[in-house]
Amino acid sequence: MSNDFYQISILPFAAIIIKICRAYTDSQEDFEDYYQEVCLQIWRSKDNFREQCKWSTWVYRISLNVCLTLLKKKKSNGRTYFTSDVLPDVVLTENKAFADEPLNQLYGAIRRLSEVDRAIILLYLEEKSNLEIAAILNTNANNIGVRVIRIKERLKKMLHGRFN
Incomplete structure (x- = not known):
């Protein structure tokens, strides 16, 4: 992968x-x-x-599909397999999110949701419209709004009292 491709097509997303x-x-x-x-x-x-579709929609779909595939592989045999290819000159900066306890609690609650509900709430938190969420997940836009409300209620119940 060229550094130009990473800078132009991945880094903005x-x-x-x-x-x-x-x-x-x-x-x-x-x-x-x-x-x-x-x-x-x-x-x-x-x-x-x-x-x-937009490039951003393509990136969302690939990201979700890759994560879901890796999660299924991990669940099925307890291990995750990755390709041996290494991204050239791409070094991830230290992710400070793992040190933020309230954020860890939120992500912990999100991880307890079904795979589809996780995807929906993440896209909602990215301020995507119901129509965009439906396009990314290749589903019907009519029920996205209802699902978002239900997901938010479940998350509130899971986190009740933790952020007071």
Whole structure:
């Protein structure tokens, strides 16, 4: 992967990639592995992008699919396998989020949600519209609003009293 591709096509979307990877991991090591694998898969699939959606939507979809795939592999055999390819000159900066206890509690609660609900709430927190969320998840936009309300209620119940 060239540094130019990373700078132009991945770095502007790093915040959402980080949030998605953070929601599907519980350690710095796993986070870094997931982040690297997402970046690699974005690079590998760049030629499949047909501009039927925005590039940001493409990045969201790949990020979610990679994280869900890695999570399933980890659950099925207790280990996660990654490609041996290494991203050139890409060094992840230390992620301070793992040191922030309230943020850790929020991500812990988000990780307790179903895989689809995790994706929905992450996109909601990115201020995506219900229509955008539906497009990214390839689902119906009509029920996204209702699901967001229900997810927020579940998260409130899980976190009740922890941030007072």
